[in-house]
Amino acid sequence: MINDDAVIDTLEELEAFLLAVESGGFGLNNVAGVALATNNADGxxxxxxxxxxxxxxxxxxxxxxxxxxxxxxxxxxxxxxx
Incomplete structure (x- = not known):
C-alpha cells in the first residue's frame, strides 16, 4: 500500500521514515527489508x-x-x- 499523499522529498524525511520502520513505528509484522524501487506502470x-x-x-x-x-x-x- 502506497500513500499517495505522503511524498518523501528530503533525505532527512527518508532517514526519519527508515528509523520509524526500524523501530516498529508503523506496527508492521514480518518486515524483512527496505528497498528503493520504481512503479512498473509509470516509473x-x-x-x-x-x-x-x-x-x-x-x-x-x-x-x-x-x-x-x-x-x-x-x-x-x-x-x-x-
Whole structure:
C-alpha cells in the first residue's frame, strides 16, 4: 500500500521514515527489508518496506532526487543518533 499523499522529498524525511520502520513505528509484522524501487506502470520512484516473501507492506513515494541520493542510506541503514 502506497500513500499517495505522503511524498518523501528530503533525505532527512527518508532517514526519519527508515528509523520509524526500524523501530516498529508503523506496527508492521514480518518486515524483512527496505528497498528503493520504481512503479512498473509509470516509473515513479518509491521506498518499499518488504516482508520475507518480498511482498510490499508499506510504501512512500519519493522524489527523483531522494531516489538517487538516498540509495546508500537505504542500503546501509540510517545514521544512528546517539
Amino acid at each position: 515513479r520512484p518509491f521506498v518499499a518496506v518488504l516482508d520475507d516473501n518480498h511482498q510490499l507492506l508499506l510504501g512512500r513515494w519519493v522524489t527523483p532526487e531522494v531516489f538517487e541520493n538516498g540509495k546508500d542510506m537505504v542500503r546501509n541503514g540510517p545514521k544512528k543518533l546517539h
